[in-house]
């Protein structure tokens with residue numbers, strides 16, 4: 001019997017899940033309950049989950065194969081656990097709205113993020129529901145968007161100047177060469193729920209292919225601002241040992257960089273997904 005309880009946190013997305021210890025092997029029934037909740041709420045929070053990197057990896061791996069990031073550092077003995085350790089000498093670069101790793105053909109299905117070390121105040125994360133953003137558009141705009149495709153580029157969020165003259169430059173160059181621009185539909189259909197969501201993000205989307213440069217710039221500027229409307233979002237104030245699990249197919253997020261020079265450390269496991277359609 002599952003003891004899981006799910007509490008809705010906001011109309012657009014987000015729920016708090018209690019009654020499960022993610023440090024233990026996950027029973028099939030709990031896995032199903034969590035998966036169903038993820039599909040329904042798009043973003044789940046679990047409190048008091050002091051997981052080791054291995055436990056975090058094992059939990060995430062119950063939902064699919066894991067991705068190893070081409071440039072972010074990881075836990076050496078657990079390469080699937082990415083480390084986001086930000087402070088005055090390693091400035092955060094997630095303080096923009098983005099969907100993770102859309103620069104590959106089959107972007108992640110989801111990600112599991114664990115709060116390891118938090119600043120005394122600040123460092124919240126916001127998420128936005130791409131289905132809520134899509135649903136709120138007018139019918140003529142929806143019809144226009146459904147015929148369009150967009151390019152997503154690694155270098156938009158990982159520009160050369162950030163790694164040039166650092167020890168990571170060779171790794172960055174290899175990652176850039178391995179990741180030519182990819183094309184995704186502007187409106188994506190969720191492969192399980194069938195819901196439609198906006199699938200462009202400021203982090204990686206560079207251009208709508210069927211439009212002129214000026215038209216593309218104007219439309220993307222509108223869509224990026226639209227997706228960030230407070231009505232479609234939830235803001236989470238982290239506590240130690242909080243863990244978030246989001247559906248990366250239908251959400252964007254933004255890590256607020258307001259805590260420097262304090263330090264903030266997060267661990268992420270990223271679950272591979274399928275090709276958007």
Ligand SMILES: O=C(O)CCC(=O)C(=O)O
Nearest residue numbers: 094100113125255266268
């Ligand atoms: O540090 C955070 O709150 C989120 C960072 C981020 O963008 C990610 O883990 O994908």
Ligand SMILES: [Fe+2]
Nearest residue numbers: 094099100253
């Ligand atoms: Fe991210």
